Amino acid sequence: MFRRTALAAAALLAAGALTLSACTADPSTTPTATGTPDPNAEITVGLVLEPTNLDIRHTSGAALEQVLIDNIYQGLVTRTQDNEIVDALATGHTVSDDGLTYTFTLASGVTFHNGEDLTVDDVVDSLTAVKDDDTIIGHADFAGVDSIAADGDDTVVITLTEPNQNFLFTLTGPAGLVFKSGDKTDLQTAANGTGPFTLVNWTQGDSIEFARNDEYWGDKAGVAGVVLQYIPDFTAGVNAALDGTLDVLTAVDPTLAPQLDEAGGFTLTNGKTTDKGTLAFNNKKAPLDDARVREALRLAIDHQALVDTVGAGTTLFGPIPELDPGYEDLSDVAPYDPAKAKELLADAGVEDLELTLTIPSFYGTTIPTVLVSDFNEIGVTLTVQSVEFATWLEDVYTNHDYDLSYVLHVEPRDFGNFANPDYYFGYDNPEVQSLYAEALATVDPDASADLLAEAARIVAEDDAADWLYNGQTITAVGDGISGFPQDSINSRLNLAGVAVSSE
Template sequence: MKNGMKKGIFAVVVSVLIFGLCSIGWAKDTLVVADQYDATTMDPIRHNDMPSSRACYSIYDTLVFLDSEGKVLPGLAESWEFPSDTAYKMHLRKDVVFHNGEKMTAKDVKYSLERATTDLGASIKTYSQNLDNVEILDDYTVIIHLKHPDYSFFPSLSHSWGSILNQKAVEEAGDNYGMQPVGTGPFKFVSWQKGNKYVLERFDAYWGPKAKVAKLEVRSIPEPTSRAIELETGGVDIAYPITTNDIKRIEENKNLVLYRVPQTSVTYMGFNLSKKPFDDVRVRKAIDLALDTVGIQAAVYRGVGKVPTSLIPGAVKYSIDSELPKHEQDVEAAKKLLEEAGMKDLRMEIWTNERKERVDSATIIQAQLQEIGITSEIKVLEWGAYLSGLQEKKHDMFLLGWVSTVPDPNFAVSGLLESTSGTNFTFTSDAKLDEYLAKGRGTPDGEERAKIYKELQLYINELHPMVYIHNDESIAGAQKNVKGFEIRGNEVHSFRQASIEE
């Protein structure tokens, strides 16, 4: 046989072998996920959005974890004690290393948690605000000291704000740290094409159960039908959220699995109370009365979730959502309130991001506001630009969702309405509301705490800082051969033990 022919046959054989190996293992060692939006940063204290929280959950660990039922489990702290109602003594694991090879010690815990109380942590202040300091007893023991008793604080250490960082890595990266994250989690950072995808790889020195896939690739696909098509054609292994239009297709596809759980969230239309005419409660109430929220929710979400009557979702303790009557539209009462407030020919913008359900809701709201003489323009923004614009107080009204990542009533409200919160985009500043929140945090679970949150929910409904639109469900689709993917009602879905079976 001639050398050229031998080489040709050898090349074909190698190609076949490589293709065969890829088809039986190599290609399947990458889990490809379609998320709705890209992360905004991978610095855990400089965001409070769900795509970034999901990225951080794969890269970092926290001192404690929450299971899907909200139970606190050991994380980087293997055990703890409560010396007083303002102190947590945490005993740290001794076998933990960062992705850069540095060993984790109490110094990293002190640095990470106290860093969250600086101006850098403005977005997550609702979680870190009661932290006083972290005292180091030895390399693997710390005491977390609080300013005041706070019965929502301990489980909040599971939120991405409590991610433990490596001080050396943060200081070396400087302002660019959010693009060069270093954690102790089951996946380590590889690359990130902003607005497109980020890639993580298994961290083989992980202290806990190792990730079951070699790589995790998370793509940003904002258009819902495109996400569903990518799932159907095998372009991705997991996609979320699956929206109303695509649920049936995913359910009926024998190669796919639909995951669906109640979400600890609320979708709302907020008012910018720092601007006229929204500083007048009569205007806010008039807009609320003008809207048929039950009809809007039914038309847009078609059998998914429900219309809330309270800011605290029914899946979170102390919610009074089930006790209150359904919202009712009253156009004449709305017109009368606007007349009392001396408001005529109002013009305003309704902001939303690209999520289809929110755009559809805004379209119906626009038509219903016209009935009471309000002309509105819908402004659709890309996710990052949307969040930036809200922080800059440029908006009038806006559609947004809030997920209680930590299932405590404090976090269902404080991040949205407390005057000091960096995610209070209604710019509500109300001393009585702040007082309720402080009292709720400082009261142990029981009848008294339940009473405080009941009064708080009723008070918020009198203030009308927002119109409640929707309590959502977490809905995801996956290939049938994906195992170990954990969908969660707090939207911090877990790929830590996800695998792809042949």
């Protein structure tokens, strides 16, 4: 007999509430099992962030993408843990030399969970709906789509009006998912996809249950069933693992990780993410409209000490994380130098500076406490205003009424925020905007990444914000569990390859 397992997986949007210290996770370790896989095993996956409904077409959020994409729904392409784009419902794809025409060959023998065959028309209709319906997630990303058409029974051709380096990546998300044409499934509470698992039940406020799709067109899932159990309290998750209820726990609080390590029966891993702990500066509000003041604030922060306090992450001195195109080590831009910070403030004519940090309350006090201390060393008084997330959305994100703010930006490839002067950062640099547009229009991915890196360095040197750290997820994988994803699991948790050893 095997105990039912629970995997607590969460977007670090919530995990930012941790009060953290060092942990014993080994970032190079991926658990493997040596026994015989048990195809009848079931696992229970504990998650923190529960979706408000299951309609991934009309509801945004990492909680939906994390559990539904790859497991229940699929698109023509998907992405791996390190954000590489690979084929899914397509067996292959090509992009024309001018970057305008994308041609996909569909896999054969694909069926939906209700037993109906996947047709080329299903793909065309699904993608056309995104293009034409502004209520569907990803509609804006299809603004440059000129046409979507079938070429025979197994080929789909998408034509753009202009090259877009991010378009293929867009197809790995909700915008690229394929649904059955004319399907009457209530997507709020049910699902009809093509993935390796079927949706059995959703008990709102408690759990979502998957079963292996034995009619799946590709390699069958390694376990017979998965229960996604929502455990919003980190201590409760660790306690559940320690009492044998859970076999795998993700989004482990680093302060609690030693308990799992010492108890035995688990391998702790650190997983990479695209999470960027971002200290936003209101670039349009004095005195933060002065680059000297922004630079002074960045130089005042001991980033490595902050990461050590957080316990799971790496330093990040620019807007692009390691898993995204255009990443460059920008630590030379803002080295810890409080003495220079004081000189910059004096040069800017700023004395006895008082600023307010507006932060969603679920992030806790660890990061604000570090910032208050660091800023105090250069004579800046920081007042922390902890607010409900709805208030943060209204005041900071929508009305731009703030001095400093902290949010963990989890989205991959979101550098475009710094090329948008209307975004809540208020950063407006025409050169960055031009470089970003050129990067999107550049067909060669390496050349595009070089342009992004150039733009990112400008943003960093302008001190448009401060990037406190690049987040990591700690996962405790129980003995006998293999194939559990390690990286990017806060945004995509593909469970098809998970197996449970019978000995």
